Amino acid sequence: MKMFQTMRTSASGLAAERLRLDLIASNIANISTTRTESGELYRRKTAVFAAELAKSGAGQGVRVAAIEEQQTDPRWEYDPTHPDANADGYVAYPNINLLQEMTDLITATRAYEANVTVLNAGKSMFLKALEIGRG
Amino acid sequence: MEIKNINPFLPAEWQKKAEASTEPAAAGHFGNLLKKALNHVNELQLKAEAAAIDLALGEVEDVHQAMIAMEQAKLAMELTVQVRNKIVDAYQEIMRMQI
Numbered sequence: 001m002k003m004f005q006t007m008r009t010s011a012s013g014l015a016a017e018r019l020r021l022d023l024i025a026s027n028i029a030n031i032s033t034t035r036t037e038s039g040e041l042y043r044r045k046t047a048v049f050a051a052e053l054a055k056s057g058a059g060q061g062v063r064v065a066a067i068e069e070q071q072t073d074p075r076w077e078y079d080p081t082h083p084d085a086n087a088d089g090y091v092a093y094p095n096i097n098l099l100q101e102m103t104d105l106i107t108a109t110r111a112y113e114a115n116v117t118v119l120n121a122g123k124s125m126f127l128k129a130l131e132i133g134r135g
Numbered sequence: 136m137e138i139k140n141i142n143p144f145l146p147a148e149w150q151k152k153a154e155a156s157t158e159p160a161a162a163g164h165f166g167n168l169l170k171k172a173l174n175h176v177n178e179l180q181l182k183a184e185a186a187a188i189d190l191a192l193g194e195v196e197d198v199h200q201a202m203i204a205m206e207q208a209k210l211a212m213e214l215t216v217q218v219r220n221k222i223v224d225a226y227q228e229i230m231r232m233q234i
Contacts, residue, residue, distance in 0.1 A: 003214075004207050014199040119203070126210050130217045 005059055006122035012052065012061030013115040019064055020047050020108040024101055031096045034084040042094045043069035070095070172218070176211045183208035 023045045033042035050065035072095045080089035186201035195201050 003211075007203055007207060011199065011203050015197055018197060018199075116199075119206075123206060123210065127213070130213055133221075 003126075007119055009059045009061045010115045010119040010122070012063065013118075014112060016047070016049055016062045016064060017108050017112040017115065021105070021112075023047055023067065024105050024108060027094075027096050028098070028101050030094060031098065032093055034082070034091060034093060041074055041092050043071065044094060044096050045069055169218075173215065176208075176215050179204075179208040179211045 027044050030042040036042050046068050047064050048066040048068055049062050051060040052063040053060060074092035075095050076090045077093055078089055079085055079091045082091045085091045183205040186195065186204040189195040190198070190201045
């Protein structure tokens with residue numbers, strides 16, 4: 001239904017921001033994770049968004065193109081008692097910056113809110129149109 | 136339900152002409168259009184109901200999807216009500232006609 005194109009576009013934005021929030025939650029939860037299922041160090045995850053062509057041509061939704069894993073050097077900490085410490089006694093921790101994650105969290109929250117605002121604006125325009133000819 | 140247009144009070148040969156001109160429009164008959172639109176509104180309502188059930192069962196992943204489905208159903212319903220009001224208004228206007 002072409003009538004709700006704005007809503008669908010905003011909905012894709014909401015879904016994308018929610019996924020971003022999921023990734024931030026995962027990054028913060030795993031800030032000191034030294035091993036994953038693959039046996040490697042946990043890597044900071046970020047979502048790559050891509051514009052998606054709408055069928056009608058007007059307005060593009062967003063889709064998640066990929067979830068990238070950051071390939072930077074780990075944060076080394078000296079702790080010989082740690083089971084995952086290397087021969088020199090250093091433990092590799094994921095290179096996650098809590099400040100950066102918190103800033104991203106704020107961005108994701110605000111972007112989600114912005115999408116809701118657009119959605120509500122579309123809704124009030126629709127309701128306004130229904131008032132044509134009334135009274 | 137089939138809504139037929141009101142026959143104009145015209146001389147016989149004019150009436151024939153008028154009927155011939157309305158005939159090709161039968162495919163896009165107002166009744167059919169209305170039926171199609173109502174079916175669509177019903178679909179949206181069913182979708183919203185399914186979303187509400189999923190939400191109650193805790194099976195929904197995105198809360199906004201359920202909310203949007205319900206909002207769409209509500210808006211489509213309001214549009215239908217407005218169209219219905221217009222139709223009823225037109226009908227009453229005709230019923231008030233002095234004969």
